[in-house]
Amino acid sequence: MTHHRPASAGQRELLRFLTCGSVDDGKSTLIGRLLHDTRLILDDQLAALARDSRRHGTTGEEIDLALLVDGLEAERQQGITIDVAWRYFSTPRRGFIVADTPGHEQYTRNMATGASHSSLAVLLVDARKGVLTQTRRHSIICALLGIRDIVLAVNKMDLAGFDQDHFDRIVGDYVTFASTLGFRSIVPIPLSARHGDNVTRRSGNTPWYHGPTLLEHLETVEVEQDLADKPFRFPVQWVNRPSQEFRGFSGTVASGRVAVGDQVVVAASGRSSRIARIVTADGDLPSAEAGQAVTLTLADEIDIARGDLLVPAAARPEMADQFAAHLLWMDEEPLLPGRTYLMRIGTLWTQASVTAVKHRLDVNTREEHAARTLSLNEIGFCNLAAAQRVPCDAYAENRATGAFILVDRYTNRTAGAGMIAFPLRRASNIHHADFVVDKLARAALDHQKPAVLWFTGLSGSGKSTVANLVELALHQAGRHTYTLDGDNLRHGLNKDLGFTAADRVENIRRVGEVAKLFVDAGLIVLCSFISPFRAERRMVRDLLEEGEFVEIFVDTPLEECMRRDPKGLYAKARAGAIRNFTGLDSPYEPPEAPELHLRTLGRTPQDCAEEVLARLRALGLMA
Amino acid sequence: MTVNADTTETAPARAAGAPRRLTPHLARLEAESIHIIREVAASFRRPVMLYSIGKDSSVMLHLALKAFHPGKPPFPLLHVDTTWKFREMIAFRDATARRLGLELIVHVNEEGLARGISPVASGSALHTQVMKTEALKQALTRHGFDAAFGGARRDEEKSRAKERIFSFRDAAHGWDPRNQRPELWTLFNTRIREGESIRVFPLSNWTEFDVWDYILAEDIPVVPLYFARPRPVVRRSGTWIMVDDERLPLGPGETPEMRMVRFRTLGCYPLTGAIESEADTLEKIIAEMRAARTSERQGRLIDTDEEASMERKKREGYF
Incomplete structure (x- = not known):
């Protein structure tokens, strides 16, 4: 047997491409075919494949090539591709990295992942079905992720009688549809992945086709290699400081090139210096370009840390804290506008929130729909506000400095992938310039309206229980909260106070003052205190500004509180062990006009918490 | 194959600062x-x-x-x-x-x-x-x-x-x-x-x-076990197991024999099969691999325990 195995991956540039297409178009079979025909399937793998084909295959007695790439157990059982699988093969002319991506709509995020690593897409179309909704969706996602070269692989031509008119019709349909997507090249190829026609060898079944086989095309296609011609961008990854004598900035040149002696600027600070050395373990280099991992030293000592971006003075990126971007949502939990997410752009981590969803993009039709949120696998065009100004370029100009991810602050899941369209100009900035840091500024950072939620009611009425549920919900919605209750105040700040009438008033006064400070810090403060007297509640209300004090009357009848008696206090009070107990030998003055009158009898705490949250929404505190 | 002109079996590593020769x-x-x-x-x-x-x-x-x-x-x-x-x-x-x-x-x-x-x-x-x-x-x-x-x-x-x-x-x-x-x-x-x-x-x-x-x-530098050398081995489950020390119990009729073998992957010696080979240099290993028809994990007994x-x-x- 002769082998085409290459002597070495050699001098050819690497080609990264993804395969996409609708559910049964045969992506995995095609990659299996490429691996098989380039002799990269080895004997023990073939033996395993033959075993698998009998158990899980869909091709009867024939070897099912798709099983080579459908890796995970669950996928083999279900017969579908769920995740992105990476495959590697090479021919004497070129090395390839293939991202095999799922076809189902619920895996749009996986396809986008594959596309973000690829410079070309092989789009499969089933010859019997032609251009489908999925074909359009995949094309739109490829275009959005910046892929400019498409191979339209019209597969299963054997099942369409290798008919030329049929092929031409499908190609015509596709080219018409794709004309506005900005692709640089669309190369249509008629093939059969299962039987190998026009995959690696020219097929006798398509004498009317004069173009290259799929492999020939992949081996020779010139993909966009202009990253080195874009402006220099160097995200600092790591400050290398092994000794007093050496201070270098390690990272990978994201785009452009740099040479010793070049003037560079720290994008955020504007400080500038000259490149003194380009250090590598193989010796210093005179210059470096996109893709090279190097360590730069500068002629001057300027302040630089991980997250900084080194750029040429003459071609700086935008500095923006607000920008418009396409956002692909990847989390089960929908996007919440206004909620703060962690944002990673380059090597910089900051915080950001979506201030507005301008529209949702229908990835099947490119129609724009009004939307207030984004769910898993939806793509929207959004305005975002970051906690600081970040250097960035439009994604279409530079993938390296125009892409970002959003990470959920509580689950740490990667929630969104963004592609910057353009920065929003200063004129449209809502709050910037030289403000003093005040309550509004602090709250704006968290995109919330500070307030005091004052839960008042009898002992055992359920104040703390409901307040805890409300706080949990607020927290999950990205709000910064804090709880003040007897437990955390009586043990510290107020431990000198007893339960005389005077001490109880002083207790509430201090609670009010602390709550005020926290509101000033921009927080939503939840206070659970019996606070039986109207006067003391009034006192706290007056400490705060209009609208900041939300009085919630947790109304549970005394009999019910006594029945619950969660801390055994009523029992003690009735036994005479506690005096001045509210409701027994001390009065409770119900609020006359609370923001919310919460009647708890016969309801679950969750139900009560929902009512509080609904009221907060109505008051504009959850916007 | 791309080999540095100055790299022979006896040549030391490239001098620091020499130009890169990677593909x-x-x-x-x-x-x-x-x-x-x-x-x-x-x-x-x-x-x-x-x-x-x-x-x-x-x-x-x-x-x-x-x-x-x-x-x-x-x-x-x-x-x-x-x-x-x-x-x-x-x-x-x-x-x-x-x-x-x-x-x-x-x-x-x-x-x-x-x-x-x-x-x-x-x-x-x-x-x-x-x-x-x-x-x-x-x-x-x-x-x-x-x-x-x-x-x-x-x-x-x-x-x-x-x-x-x-x-x-x-x-x-x-x-x-x-x-x-x-x-x-x-x-x-x-x-x-x-x-x-x-x-x-x-x-x-x-x-x-x-x-x-x-x-x-x-x-x-890599472990010498990757290079072919005469080693004491016994035949088990279709592969060669090296008798690296006295802890490996020998079955009835099993006698270690010296064979020219090498390893494609390394692990626990009783679980790692050797292949017969004459490849005693890096160049020969690479040449041998290009002609090989089995994957490297094939020598690992632990992977074949069960599917997936x-x-x-x-x-x-x-x-």
Whole structure:
């Protein structure tokens, strides 16, 4: 047997491409075919494949090539591709990295992942079905992720009688549809992945086709290699400081090139210096370009840390804290506008929130729909506000400095992938310039309206229980909260106070003052205190500004509180062990006009918490 | 094949500062791996590099040295020792750590040892579970490592092909293949909570060919077991098992014989099959591999235990 195995991956540039297409178009079979025909399937793998084909295959007695790439157990059982699988093969002319991506709509995020690593897409179309909704969706996602070269692989031509008119019709349909997507090249190829026609060898079944086989095309296609011609961008990854004598900035040149002696600027600070050395373990280099991992030293000592971006003075990126971007949502939990997410752009981590969803993009039709949120696998065009100004370029100009991810602050899941369209100009900035840091500024950072939620009611009425549920919900919605209750105040700040009438008033006064400070810090403060007297509640209300004090009357009848008696206090009070107990030998003055009158009898705490949250929404505190 | 003109079997490593001779393909893979390694050092509190002594670990370690030049890698090496590694591996490991002046942590599951777990007495599945998977988890927990480099490559095995480069592990070190974080561009999500960790695979995009081509181009030392030499072996399950010490019980009629063999992968010696070979230089190994018709893991007895056994082991915390 002769082998085409290459002597070495050699001098050819690497080609990264993804395969996409609708559910049964045969992506995995095609990659299996490429691996098989380039002799990269080895004997023990073939033996395993033959075993698998009998158990899980869909091709009867024939070897099912798709099983080579459908890796995970669950996928083999279900017969579908769920995740992105990476495959590697090479021919004497070129090395390839293939991202095999799922076809189902619920895996749009996986396809986008594959596309973000690829410079070309092989789009499969089933010859019997032609251009489908999925074909359009995949094309739109490829275009959005910046892929400019498409191979339209019209597969299963054997099942369409290798008919030329049929092929031409499908190609015509596709080219018409794709004309506005900005692709640089669309190369249509008629093939059969299962039987190998026009995959690696020219097929006798398509004498009317004069173009290259799929492999020939992949081996020779010139993909966009202009990253080195874009402006220099160097995200600092790591400050290398092994000794007093050496201070270098390690990272990978994201785009452009740099040479010793070049003037560079720290994008955020504007400080500038000259490149003194380009250090590598193989010796210093005179210059470096996109893709090279190097360590730069500068002629001057300027302040630089991980997250900084080194750029040429003459071609700086935008500095923006607000920008418009396409956002692909990847989390089960929908996007919440206004909620703060962690944002990673380059090597910089900051915080950001979506201030507005301008529209949702229908990835099947490119129609724009009004939307207030984004769910898993939806793509929207959004305005975002970051906690600081970040250097960035439009994604279409530079993938390296125009892409970002959003990470959920509580689950740490990667929630969104963004592609910057353009920065929003200063004129449209809502709050910037030289403000003093005040309550509004602090709250704006968290995109919330500070307030005091004052839960008042009898002992055992359920104040703390409901307040805890409300706080949990607020927290999950990205709000910064804090709880003040007897437990955390009586043990510290107020431990000198007893339960005389005077001490109880002083207790509430201090609670009010602390709550005020926290509101000033921009927080939503939840206070659970019996606070039986109207006067003391009034006192706290007056400490705060209009609208900041939300009085919630947790109304549970005394009999019910006594029945619950969660801390055994009523029992003690009735036994005479506690005096001045509210409701027994001390009065409770119900609020006359609370923001919310919460009647708890016969309801679950969750139900009560929902009512509080609904009221907060109505008051504009959850916007 | 691209070989430096000045590289012969007797020639020492290239002089420092000599021009690079890597192919564009290898240069790109090298740069990407260095990027990943630096990213970990910059993002985690206490990273560690799993060092398994094999060729992939040798390449990974070499990349780490290059990534932080002129400094040293800011993390220790960790070897999970099952006590059944080839003696030459252990000698090579200790010599390497000494030569490079790096901190090396060797962890043995003492509890497993006390229970008498061994590949001979317990079978490969239990031995791997206790002395590798459990031992690794013990070591990670004991030292509080929040990121651990591994030398696994996606081309090795089907379930590895879907592993992330930054692969999240829960507090019990488990992997959930259905709940992996999407990984777009090189914007790795390095965020974890206390107790959770990330496994990082800088060689994800390398193939076995790339690894050997790179070892040759960069003159990276590897364990001599990779080179063919006469070694005492016995025939078992269609492969050659080396009698590395007296602990390997011989069956009736089994007599060690000297054969010219070498290893494509290295592990616990009773579980690692040798191939008959005359390849006693890197060039010959690469030439032999190009003609080979079996994958490297074929010599590993632990993978054939059951279908998808690797995926199962990974879910449990195996590398």
